Amino acid sequence: MKKRLFALLFAAVLAATATLLVASRALTAPMALAALAVLDLVVAQRGVNPTAPAALARPPATLGAIDRGPATRVFAFSYEVQRAAPPLRRPPLPNPFAVTPDPPDPAVARAFGLQSYLHSSVASRWGLATGYEADALGIGTRELLDLDMLLLDSEETPGFLRLLRLGAVDYVIALHREGLEDLDLVGIFPSPFARPIHVYRVPDPLPRVFAVTAARVLDDRAGYAALLDPGFDPRREVVLSEGQPLAGCCAESRLVEYAPDRIRAEVEAATPAHLVVVDGWAPGWRATVDGSPAPVIRANVGFRAVPVPPGRHQVEMRYRPASIRYGLVVSVLAILAAFAVAVRSPRH
Numbered sequence: 414m415k416k417r418l419f420a421l422l423f424a425a426v427l428a429a430t431a432t433l434l435v436a437s438r439a440l441t442a443p444m445a446l447a448a449l450a451v452l453d454l455v456v457a458q459r460g461v462n463p464t465a466p467a468a469l470a471r472p473p474a475t476l477g478a479i480d481r482g483p484a485t486r487v488f489a490f491s492y493e494v495q496r497a498a499p500p501l502r503r504p505p506l507p508n509p510f511a512v513t514p515d516p517p518d519p520a521v522a523r524a525f526g527l528q529s530y531l532h533s534s535v536a537s538r539w540g541l542a543t544g545y546e547a548d549a550l551g552i553g554t555r556e557l558l559d560l561d562m563l564l565l566d567s568e569e570t571p572g573f574l575r576l577l578r579l580g581a582v583d584y585v586i587a588l589h590r591e592g593l594e595d596l597d598l599v600g601i602f603p604s605p606f607a608r609p610i611h612v613y614r615v616p617d618p619l620p621r622v623f624a625v626t627a628a629r630v631l632d633d634r635a636g637y638a639a640l641l642d643p644g645f646d647p648r649r650e651v652v653l654s655e656g657q658p659l660a661g662c663c664a665e666s667r668l669v670e671y672a673p674d675r676i677r678a679e680v681e682a683a684t685p686a687h688l689v690v691v692d693g694w695a696p697g698w699r700a701t702v703d704g705s706p707a708p709v710i711r712a713n714v715g716f717r718a719v720p721v722p723p724g725r726h727q728v729e730m731r732y733r734p735a736s737i738r739y740g741l742v743v744s745v746l747a748i749l750a751a752f753a754v755a756v757r758s759p760r761h
Contacts, residue, residue, distance in 0.1 A: 423453070423456060424453065427453050430449060431446055431449055434446055443751075469528065472539060473525075473529035475531055475586070475600065475610055475612055476539055478584075478599045478612040479583075479584055479612065481540060481541065483540075484542065484581075484671060485540075485542065486543065486544045486582050486583050486584075486621075487531055487543055487544070487583065487586060488543065488546070488582045488584070488585050489532050489536070489543070489546075489587075490585075490586065490589075491532075491547045492509045492588070494547070495568075496565035497566055497567065497569060501568065502592050503569075503589040503591040503592055504589065506607075509606060510523060510526065510530075511606065512605045512606065513605070513606065525605065526604050526605040529604060529610055530604065530610055531586050533547065544582045545561050545576075546561070547561070553693065554694065554715065556693075556694060556715035557693045557694075559633065563576060563641075563714075564576045567641065568592060569592035571643070572640075572641040573592075573595075574595045574596070575640070575643075576640065576641075577618065578616075578617060578618045578647070579640060579647050579691075579713060580619075581618050581620065581621050582615050584612060584614055584615065585613040585615060586610065586611070586613075587611050588606060588607075588608040589611070590611060593611075593613055597614040597615075598611060598612075598613055599612050599613065619647060620668075620691075621671070621690065621692065622666060622671070622676065622689070622690050622691070623648070623688075623689055624664040624666035624686050624689070625647075625650055625651050625664060625689055626649065626659060626660075626663065626664045626683075626684050626685070626686045627649055627650035627659055627660050628651050628652075628653050628657070628658055628659040628687060629650065629651075629658055630654075630656055630657065630658055636654075636713070636714045647713065651687050651689050654710060654712075656708075656710055656720065659685055659687075661685060662683065662684060663683040663684065664682035664683070665680070665681050666680045666681075666688060667679045669727075674731065674732040675730065675731050677728070677729045678727075678729075679727060680721045680726050680728055681724070682724070683723060684723055685720065685723060686720075686721045686723075687718040687721065688719045688721055689713070690716060690719075691716050693715060694709070694711045694717045695732070696734065697732050697735070697736075697737075698730055698731070700728065700730045701728070701729050702722070702728050703726050707728075709730065
């Protein structure tokens with residue numbers, strides 16, 4: 414209670430000070446207002462939600478079943494959309510994340526349950542990447558959305574495991590077991606939901622970055638069929654949206670640096686090859702091979718590939734969309750305009 418009262422009084426003092434600064438029309442008022450905002454964050458807003466239960470800050474038990482690394486990727490069933498043709502062997506779950514039986518605080522119990530479930534909205538908190546996740550914000554590319562739908566269409570078929578491997582998914586989180594017999598069950602954990610949480614390991618998934626020497630050039634419709642074809646081996650071959658078909662051999666790669674907006678790798682190949690990155694393709698990606706510009710091609714419908722000539726090479730990808738350059742120009746112009754107005758305005 415004392416902390417809340419202090420925060421309220423401190424905010425009132427800052428608000429009064431800000432009002433006086435605005436009324437003074439001093440040239441230094443904008444900088445002083447910015448300093449007040451930072452002071453408020455540092456002094457009064459350090460604990461954004463001090464009423465949250467301590468249990469929500471602890472890592473969930475499900476993490477103990479996962480070998481976490483810099484590139485570990487999980488897929489958690491959302492159950493919101495069922496695309497595969499019925500009947501499915503898994504039971505229908507119309508409201509899978511409803512808390513039962515009624516706990517003292519259903520909202521807290523549900524939040525804790527979703528953390529344990531490693532839902533896509535919280536998985537990154539524990540350093541996990543996600544794959545084939547529902548695009549609730551609508552910011553993903555059409556190609557990634559198509560892959561998501563293809564995975565849902567393939568549920569309880571051999572194509573489901575193929576797509577999990579193709580997407581470099583290491584673990585699957587689910588509330589059911591039916592249809593997941595091809596995966597390795599590594600843990601069952603209690604949950605506040607109607608069913609316990611199951612953690613599965615995907616056997617033999619693709620690495621996030623690797624090199625191949627064979628390539629097919631197909632449109633999206635033919636590409637979907639190729640990804641589900643048992644004769645397609647994604648460890649040695651890639652489906653490209655453009656470029657030239659290849660049929661070579663003998664390529665190796667080593668990941669040097671991996672970050673959300675930058676990737677560096679070494680590739681050594683006896684014939685022309687492609688460095689494949691199992692992350693989403695987008696127009697803003699730029700690539701270089703030994704410092705020279707190289708194209709970034711859409712690969713396996715929704716991922717990325719860079720063509721590499723024979724020999725040993727350094728490949729680098731950076732995410733530099735045009736919107737960043739436009740935003741930087743607009744920001745600089747706005748700062749210059751604000752400074753000019755402040756200088757030319759009379760002191761009164």
